[in-house]
Amino acid sequence: MSKPSEQLAALGLSLPEVAAPVAAYVPAVRVGNQVWTSGQLPFIDGKLPATGKVGGKVSAEDAKDYARTAVLNALAAVDSLVGIDHVTRVLKIVGFVASERDFGGQPGVINGASELIGQVFGQAGAHARSAVGVAELPLDAPVELELVVEVDAP
Template sequence: MSSAERLKELGIELPALGTPKYTYVPFRRAGDIVFLAGQVPRLPDGSYLTGKVGGDCSLEDGKEAARLCGLHMLASAQAVTGSLDDIEFLKVFGMVNAAPDFRDHGVVIEGCSQLLVEVLAERGQHARSAVGMGSLPGNIRVEIEAVLRVVK
């Protein structure tokens, strides 16, 4: 089953690619390796999921934000070659805007990891880091970046 068919089966529509606000590009390709810029939990209306996980928002709120970042990552990955069938995720680095005593950063980033595997199966499996930050830009809940490989 193609990735497009899998997305349709799951009822998932990828978001439109956003335009970077600052001086960077959404991804940078070096041969068959692709570096995705950090993806943030941007809603269709242009607003963001904000708050400190373990403070003014829950673990589930954090997972929701990580899944939304994952949708943006898939949209960016698709833009690299035109098809998600041509890529695999190698590494994911998740940053959680967390309260000082929060300890479940990995659980939050699971929202993204589970989505990648759900859509891409084996090509969505990846190495991962999940860390807590004292703050993130605009008080967003999560930011996630990734390294991919073009397989075709």
């Protein structure tokens, strides 16, 4: 399989600028051969494309697209720290979905992130995952994602 950066290009995608933190944290931290990202919102050019709860103001299909955007933002944070082509394995995605009380489709929403990771990393993108429904997210975002990856030695 080609490099992750080449796979992104083949999909017609590029990594955005790293989203500026909205509080007191850094976008990503390297510990040994792992990189852990902070929660990433689906910012596009510094703005949320939508706000509100999934199953209400935000459709599940739109939220799936926002999960895809959020994982691109997480990959940008990884890239800024170590370079995306140094990722040897995606270990875990933690996805949070701001959900209406009766919405139970969180796994389908977070599939937007998981499916893109599979396209970019192939078998190395097979990961553990959590998809959690929550009452509220920062800035009234519909989704937020965290990513944990393994990287090669510096």
